[in-house]
Amino acid sequence: MTAPRRRTLRRRLTLLTAGALAVALAAGGVLLVQVVTAQRVDALDEAVVSRAVTVADLVRTDRLPDSLPVVAPGEVVQILDPAGRVVATSGTASQTLPVVTPEVAARGEAADGTRPLVVTAASPYAGQARVAMLTVPAAEVPARLADVAGDRGLLVVAATSLGDVHATARTLGWLLAGVVPVLVLGLGLAVWLVLGRALRPVEDLRAAAEEVADSGGPGSLPVPATGELAALATTLNTMLDRLDAAASAERAAASSARAAAQRQQAFVADAAHELRSPLASLRTALEVAARHPEVYPRTELVADLGADVARISALVEDLLLLARVGSRPLRAEPLDLAAVAARVAAETAEAPARAVAVEVVGEGGATGDAAAVERVLRNLVANARRHARTRVRVTVAPGEVAVEDDGHGVPEAERERVFARFVRLEEARERDAGGSGLGLAIARELAREQGGDVTLHDSSLGGLSARLELPVP
Known part of the structure; x- marks a missing residue:
């Protein structure tokens, strides 16, 4: 729908411009014809007025020639008596036929005698003519013409044809009638071409916008070099960027909500699965103690129940920690990895476990959350001590901590699988060695939440090397 609208806009603007030009040229043509005609008529008026005044002066001074003087072709000058008869005439008119009708002559006689009366009237000599009429009062008429003039005096009439004026107006009108359409068509074509070039950036913007709409993803519109369209394209690109940012934020929020729901589902499933066994053990111990109190001493019952309760408590804490991963922002602060590793080693040495030495070597820093990094190292060190024969070494470097053991x-092929929750290998990772199968999963998720990772490699001590990588400040 957009492209036809663009073409309609182009067509409408072209028609509007051409129509306005046609009206302007037509009005200008009419005005030009009227001005030219008025100028020509004014020139004729000056000529006939001058001729009438000249002849009137000749009458007053009694210097009338046999033939009244005329200059332009088609010009007629006559002197009429009160009865409308010809007293004197120019060589361009008859001695018996007046140049104007009696009605027109009566208008001239009734006019003010101080200046000629100029009218347009029909003339038997010149068709439509401009006629100047001036009355010479009887008191000013010479004695030899007194009998002819009577009491009303003589009327001097000068006429010139309007034929040339009408011919000029017609010629100019036909010329304009032929030129105006050509000018309108030429300008219309020029406007059509100019509008096509002017609207091309608009079409480019439309095509780019349609492409962005079809793709449904991020995109930008082409920005012209200068002008209002450049400002419009820049504004639209800013709007698209904001819409894309809003859509990205909405997708991120939806993804975060899905991840939270998945974590909640995983927590419920893991809790239901892992708590079933210790709860069954507790139920069995309590039932045996209730039915056969004599064969289940209280001290032994308390010890068994205490171990199961401790196992349940540790499992619940690990599950809650996994459920909270990603739900709160972690701080990113400079850390001394050697100091964190030393604290973890000291805490681990005090914990009841097999006699396994933990040494910390090297130094380096990283960026991360102190509590989260300490929990990762605590899990890695505890896992290493659980499976080491005699020795655990913690090697610190900038942005990296490697926890190695000399175990099996x-x-x-199994190094990625052990990061899954509740995965325990059959060999050397048995349940009776301790642990719930969540330590490595917690360590990796906490590390990745801070922009790092935990990976497993061969150890130079002969066992496993768990390597923690963190961003370097």
């Missing part, structure tokens, strides 16, 4: 290690 993990086959390379």
Whole structure:
């Protein structure tokens, strides 16, 4: 629908411009014809007025020639008596036929005698003519013409044809009638071409906008070099960027909501799965103690129940920690990895476990959340001590901490699978060695939440190397 509208706009603007030009040229042509005609008529008026005044002066001074003087072809000058008869005439008119009708002559006689009366009237000599009439009062008429003039005096009439004026107006009108359409068509074509070039950036903007709409993704509109369209394209691009940012934020929020829902579902499933076994053990111990109190001493019952409760408590804490991963922002602050590793090693040495030495070597820093990094290292060190024979080494470097042990290690094919929740390998990672199968999963998720990662490699001590990588400040 947009392209036809653009073409309609182009056509409408062209027609509007051409129509306005046609009206302007037509009005100008009419005005030109009227001005030219008025100028020609004014020139004729000056000529006939001058001729009438000249002849009137000749009458007053009694110097009338046999033939009244005329200059222009088609010009007629006569002197009429009160009865409308010809007293004297120019060589261009008859001695018996007056140049004007009695009605017109009566208008001249009734006019003010101080200046000629100029009218347009029909003339038997010149068709439509401009006629100047001036009355010479009887008191000013010479004695030899007194009998002819009587009491009303003599009327001097000078006439010249309007034929040339009408011919000029017709010629000019026909000329304009032929030129105006050509000018209108030429300008219309020029406007059509100019509008096509002017609207081309608009078409480019429309095509780019349609492409963005069809793709449904981010995009930008072409920006012309200068002008109002450049400002419009820039504004539209800014709007598209904001809309894209809003859409991205909405998608991120939806993704975060889905991730939270998935974490909640995983938490419920994991809790239901992992708590079933210790709760069953507790139920069994309590039932045995209730039915056979004599064979289940209280001290032994308390010890068994205490171990199961501790296991349940640790499992619940790990599950809650996994459920909270990603739900709150972690701080990003400079960390001394050697100091964090030393604290973890000291805490681990005090925990009841097999006699395994933990040494910390090297130094380096990173950026991350101190509590989260400490929890990652605590899980890695605890996992290493659980499976080491005699030794655990923590090597610190900028942005990296490697926790190595001299145990059995993990086959390379299984090194990604052990990061899944509740995965325990059959060999050397048995349940009775301790742990819930969540330590490595917690360590990796906390590390990735801070822009880092936890990966497993071969250790130079002969066992497994768990490497923590963090952003470097």
